Structure formats: C-alpha cells, structure tokens
Amino acid sequence: MHSRNLVDWFFAFFNVFVVWSAGSILASYSSQVLQINPVVYxxxxxxxxxxxxxxxxxxxxxxLNVLRSSQTWGYGIALIFGFIVSFGLFSQVTPVEGELLQMFTAIVSVVIGWLFYNRVPNKLQVVGLVFILAGVLWVCKNLPLDKVAVVIFLFITLAIFQCLRSFIGENxxxxxxxxxxxxxxxxxxxxxxxxxxxxxxxxxxxxxxxxxxxxxxxxxxxxxxxxxxxxxxxxxxxxxxxxxxxxxxx
Structure with missing residues (x-):
C-alpha cells in the first residue's frame, strides 16, 4: 500500500510539474511563435x-444519456470557451505568468462558494488565496501598460468560465x-x-x-x-x- 501511495504521488507531481508545464509552454509557443488561430487550436x-x-x-x-441534458451542453460550452480564452491569455503573457494568472479561478470559486453555497473558507485556504492574489497583482504590476487591461479581462473571463463549468458539473x-x-x-x-x-x-x-x-x-x-x-x-x-x-x- 505504501509503495502504491508513492507511485501515485510520483505521477501527481510528474503531471503538475512536467505535463502541465509542457502543455502551458506549448500553448504559449503555439500562440506567440506559431501564431495559430485560437479557434483552430x-x-x-x-x-x-x-x-x-x-x-x-x-x-x-x-x-450517452447524459448528453441529452441541457446541463451537459452548458458544461461543454463553458469548457470550450474557457480553453479559447486561456489560449488568448497565453498569447499575451509567458507560460509562468499564465499559470499564475489562471489561479485567480480559485479566488472566484471560493467567493462564489461562500456567497451562494455557504462554504466558509478555513484559515489555511484564506492564507493560500492571499498568496495567489499577491502573485496575480505582482504579474499585473509588471505587465506592459498596453497589455494590462486585456490580460485582466482575459483571466477574469477565464475564471468565470472555469467556475461555471465546475459548479455545473457539481450539480x-x-x-x-x-x-x-x-x-x-x-x-x-x-x-x-x-x-x-x-x-x-x-x-x-x-x-x-x-x-x-x-x-x-x-x-x-x-x-x-x-x-x-x-x-x-x-x-x-x-x-x-x-x-x-x-x-x-x-
């Protein structure tokens, strides 16, 4: 059991630090260097x-029965538009900045959960959200002035789509x-x-x-x-x- 847990942890870290990072780098490379159309991508x-x-x-x-539900199509539309917005975000910032800005979703998710589902965050979660907010503000502060408004619009829109997808799936x-x-x-x-x-x-x-x-x-x-x-x-x-x-x- 112990060895199985170690294998699971290894794959979890590998996915987060290698696979996800590779995906972010490829997304940034595709948008900024290859300049592929976001819809085609x-x-x-x-x-x-x-x-x-x-x-x-x-x-x-x-x-197949799930496909008949309107919730399913709402989930799917939020999913595909979220990826389009995410691709647009990575066309404006570096992969590291993009990954950090995507974490703003956690803040929006906690706020929505608190307001509409009575899910009060604990102290550790609040501390984590403060660090995320500080990171987001730091990235925005160091962006060129002509990009700030576009980037803020993109990561807020992305957070809305991701939260919408999450709550639709949950319910x-x-x-x-x-x-x-x-x-x-x-x-x-x-x-x-x-x-x-x-x-x-x-x-x-x-x-x-x-x-x-x-x-x-x-x-x-x-x-x-x-x-x-x-x-x-x-x-x-x-x-x-x-x-x-x-x-x-x-």
Whole structure:
C-alpha cells in the first residue's frame, strides 16, 4: 500500500510539474511563435483529447444519456470557451505568468462558494488565496501598460468560465446518477467528457469552417479571431494542438 501511495504521488507531481508545464509552454509557443488561430487550436486540441479519452474509456451505453441534458451542453460550452480564452491569455503573457494568472479561478470559486453555497473558507485556504492574489497583482504590476487591461479581462473571463463549468458539473443530476450506479465510474466519467468534447469540437469546427469559407470567398474579414481556410492547413500549429490535447488527459 505504501509503495502504491508513492507511485501515485510520483505521477501527481510528474503531471503538475512536467505535463502541465509542457502543455502551458506549448500553448504559449503555439500562440506567440506559431501564431495559430485560437479557434483552430482549441478545436484540434479538443478533437485529439476526446478521441484519446474515448479510446481509453471504451464503449458504453449509460454515458450517452447524459448528453441529452441541457446541463451537459452548458458544461461543454463553458469548457470550450474557457480553453479559447486561456489560449488568448497565453498569447499575451509567458507560460509562468499564465499559470499564475489562471489561479485567480480559485479566488472566484471560493467567493462564489461562500456567497451562494455557504462554504466558509478555513484559515489555511484564506492564507493560500492571499498568496495567489499577491502573485496575480505582482504579474499585473509588471505587465506592459498596453497589455494590462486585456490580460485582466482575459483571466477574469477565464475564471468565470472555469467556475461555471465546475459548479455545473457539481450539480449535474444525470451525471451523478450514471456514476452512482456505474461499475466503473472513472471510465464512465472519462467517456462522458470525451463525448462532450468530441460533439462540441465538431460543432464548433463546422461553424468555423463555414465562416472561414465565407471570409475566403468574399474577401471580407469578419473578425480577427475567425479563422480562414488556410488556418486549417497550418500543419505545425495543428500538430502542436494535437500534442497538447493528448497531454492534458494525463
């Protein structure tokens, strides 16, 4: 049992300090160096991640019932928009700064839990939140003036989407029901997430390709964030997004 705990701790630290860091560096590299379109990046990442999840989880019937719930689609929309905003954040800051700014979600989550769920944070949590807030303020203080407003908007928006996703998942009745009567709840949970990510990424991909075709055919740029057809043929960026999609499930 003791050796098993050590293995679990090793993989936990490996995921946090190696895999997550690699994902953040790749996201920053993709946005700032490769300059891949954020919609193409997130759709590609979600597709690769969802396929990896579904391959690992295998076939299952009960999980499909969860897809009929409006809460499921709310969760998925919050998830995909959160990743788009996160990609935008990493296009403005370094990977380390981006990771620190993402921690602002913890502050928003505790405040919402306190106001709406009567979850009073303990002293240790308050101390941790103070350190997070100090780190966020320090990053903002050292940003170029022309980036401050954009970065603040991005990490606050990201925190809202992440908290929304978290609280929807926590109160998802159908999802809880499936897991309660599941013989393998972890695989069922991963399968549900895989279905959600695959369905939404395909939906967003179809819409993005439609708008890309309109922009290419008319020669009129609707919005900078909307991709063009050439963005879908940028193989270096697509490879990086695919790699990140596989990394985030580890």
């Amino acid at each position: 997130v759709c590609t990442m979600f597709l690769s991640c969802s396929l990896a999840l579904l391959l690992y989880a295998g076939p299952g019937k009960n999980s 998802h009745k159908q999802f809880k029901y499936v897991l309660k009567f599941s013989k393998n709840p972890i695989r069922d949970q991963l399968r549900v997430i895989g279905y959600i990510m695959f369905t939404l990424s395909m939906l967003f991909l179809v819409i993005a390709i439609l708008f890309a075709y309109i922009q290419t055919a008319t020669g009129v740029r609707i919005h900078q964030a909307i991709p063009t057809l050439s963005d879908f043929l940028y193989f270096k960026g697509i490879f990086a997004a695919t790699l990140v999609g596989v990394l985030i499930i580890l």
